[in-house]
Amino acid sequence: MVVKSEAILEFELPSAAATARLGEALAGLVDVGDLILLRGDLGAGKTTLARALVQAHLARHGLAEDVPSPTFTLVQTYESPSLLLTHVDLYRIEDASELRELGLAEALDEGVVLVEWPERAEEEMRRLSPSRLDISLFLVPEGMHRARIEATGSWTARLEGLTI
Numbered sequence: 001m002v003v004k005s006e007a008i009l010e011f012e013l014p015s016a017a018a019t020a021r022l023g024e025a026l027a028g029l030v031d032v033g034d035l036i037l038l039r040g041d042l043g044a045g046k047t048t049l050a051r052a053l054v055q056a057h058l059a060r061h062g063l064a065e066d067v068p069s070p071t072f073t074l075v076q077t078y079e080s081p082s083l084l085l086t087h088v089d090l091y092r093i094e095d096a097s098e099l100r101e102l103g104l105a106e107a108l109d110e111g112v113v114l115v116e117w118p119e120r121a122e123e124e125m126r127r128l129s130p131s132r133l134d135i136s137l138f139l140v141p142e143g144m145h146r147a148r149i150e151a152t153g154s155w156t157a158r159l160e161g162l163t164i
C-alpha cells in the first residue's frame with residue numbers, strides 16, 4: 001500500500017482475491033449515509049469489490065446471500081440489522097429521470113450506496129452526498145490491477161491504517 005497523501009491511498013491488487021480483500025476491509029468501516037463510488041474500465045473489478053464488501057457486511061450479522069452484478073437490474077439491495085446496502089450499476093442508465101427512480105437519496109438515509117459507473121451521472125452523484133469515498137480501479141493489461149482511494153469528510157480518519 002502506498003500513502004500518497006492523507007486522503008489518497010493506493011493498493012496493488014495482484015488477483016481478484018486481493019480486490020475482494022479490499023472490499024472486505026472496507027466492510028468494517030462503512031456506516032449509514034456512505035456513498036461509495038466505484039470507477040474503472042469494464043472488467044476492472046468494481047463488482048468484485050462491491051460483492052466482497054456486501055458479503056463481508058452480511059457475514060458480520062451471520063447472513064449469507066448471493067450478490068449478483070446489478071448490470072441488468074440497475075440496483076440490488078441487501079438488508080442487515082444495522083443498515084441497508086444498495087448496489088447500483090449506472091452503465092446502462094440513459095437519463096437522469098431513471099436515476100431518480102432508483103431512490104438513492106432515500107437509500108442513503110437508510111444505509112450505504114455503492115455505485116458502479118458513477119461517471120454516467122457525475123452531477124447527480126455530487127448532489128447526493130458531500131462525503132464520499134471515491135475508488136478507482138485500474139486494469140493494467142499484462143500487469144497488476146491497482147486501486148486508488150480518495151477520501152473526503154470522515155473517510156480520511158476512517159481509512160487510517162487500512163491494510164488488505
Ligand SMILES: Nc1ncnc2c1ncn2[C@@H]1O[C@H](COP(=O)(O)OP(=O)(O)OP(=O)(O)O)[C@@H](O)[C@H]1O
Pocket residue numbers: 013014015016017018019040041042043044045046047048049071116145146
Ligand atoms: N485484481 C484483480 N486481478 C485480476 N483479476 C481480477 C482482479 N479483480 C477482479 N478481477 C477479475 O476481473 C473480472 C471482472 O471483474 P468485475 O466483474 O468485478 O469487473 P467490473 O469492473 O465490475 O466490470 P463491469 O464494468 O463490466 O461492471 C472478474 O473475472 C474478476 O474475478
Ligand SMILES: [Mg+2]
Pocket residue numbers: 046047048069071089116
Ligand atoms: Mg460490474
